[in-house]
Amino acid sequence: MSKIRVAQIGVTAIHAPMYRDSLVYLNDEAEIVGFWDPAPNAPETRARLKPDVADVPFYATIDELFAEAKPDAVLISGTMAEMPGWIEQAANAGVHIWAEKPFAVHSSQLLPAKAAIEKNGLHFSCGYSWRFEPLSLEIKSAIEQGLLGTPYGIDVRFLTSSVAARDPQHWMFDPALSGGGILNWLGCHWLDLMRFLTGSEVVAVSAIEANVSGAPVSVEDGASVSMRFANGMIGSLYAGFFLPSGNEASIGVNGATGAVNWNIANNFATISSTNPAWQTAPTRTIAVEKASAPGYGAAGAALLRAFFAAIRGEGESGYTIDDAIASLRIIEAAHESSKTGTRIAL
Secondary structure, three states: OOOEEEEEEOOOOOOHHHHHHHHHHOOOOEEEEEEEOOOOOOHHHHHOOOHHHOOOOEOOOHHHHHHHHOOOEEEEOOOOOOHHHHHHHHHHOOOEEEEOOOOOOOHHHHHHHHHHHHHOOOOEEEOOHHHHOHHHHHHHHHHHOOOOOOEEEEEEEEEEEOHHHHOOOOHHHOHHHHOOOHHHHHHHHHHHHHHHHHOOOEEEEEEEEEOOOOOOOOOOOEEEEEEEEOOOOEEEEEEEEEEOOOEEEEEEEEEOOEEEEEEOOOOEEEEEEOOHHHOOOOEEEEEOOOOOOOOOHHHHHHHHHHHHHHHOOOOOOOOOHHHHHHHHHHHHHHHHHHHHOOOEEO
C-alpha cells in the first residue's frame, strides 16, 4: 500500500500541531511532504515543530506547495476568515481536503469550494472527530436499529473553560476572524453530532445568546438553542464558556420506545428500550475504555484513516463539504434568531 502524501497549510493554528502528531502516528499510511504557513519563520512557528517533522520543507506559497510537494491531501487550519480561500485553492488544485472546523466566518463563503470539490471529485474530511467516538457509533446504531422507536428529542449540554481562562485577546473571540463565539468554536461539534446521530436535518431554530460573563469580547459566551428536525423531533443545545477550567458534557436522546443518556466525561452511556429484541435486558450500560493515541487521540486517528481509505478508493471519509455548510447554517440561524427574537426556518 503506497502512503498518502499529505501537506499541511497552517502549522500553528489551534489544533494543527495535534493533528500533525496524529499524522506522524499514522506513518504506516501517510507521510508529511510539505508545509505552508503565513508566518513560516516566526519563532512560534518553529517552536511548534517537533524533531520528527524538522526536515519537512516549507514552501513560499500554497501554489508552490502543491506544484512541488505534490500532495494527495492537505490538512488546512487557520482563522475562519482565511480558510475558505485556502480550501478553494486546494480544491482547484485537485487535492483532497481535511479542514479545521468551523471552516468559515459564514457558510456562503464555502460555496465556491463546494463547487470545486464536486467538480474535481475530491474527498473531504474535517475536525468533527466526535463521529468516530465508539459511543457515538453505539448510539447511532441503536437509533438505526429502531430501539428508540419514533424519535422525540435530542439534547446536548456542553460547558467549557471561560473566556478569561482562554485569553479574550485570542482571534477566536474576534467575530471578523471566527464568525462568532461558543456556537461557532465549540457548539459546532455538537450540532454536527446531533445531525449524525439522528440522521435528520434541522429545519427551524430559535435561540438566545448572550455575553453573560461580561468578558471584553464581541461574541456570545453562552447560548441556548432550540431546534426542530425534519423527522419531527425537537432538539436543544445549551453551551457556554462558563467553567473555571475543564469541560462538562452530556447527551440525551428520547423516542417512543427508548432513551439514551450519555455521560461523556465518564465514557459510558445508558440505553433503555422496550423493543422486544431487548426484553431480556431492557436497560443496558455501555462503557468504553478508549484507546490511547498521540495527537487528537484514537478518534482523530480513526477519522484520518477513513479519509485516507476514501482517497485510496476504499470507502467514504464520513463527511462531505455539505456537513461543514449545514452546521454553519444552523449557527447562523441561531445568531439571527437571537438578534431578532424570531424563529428562523432553514
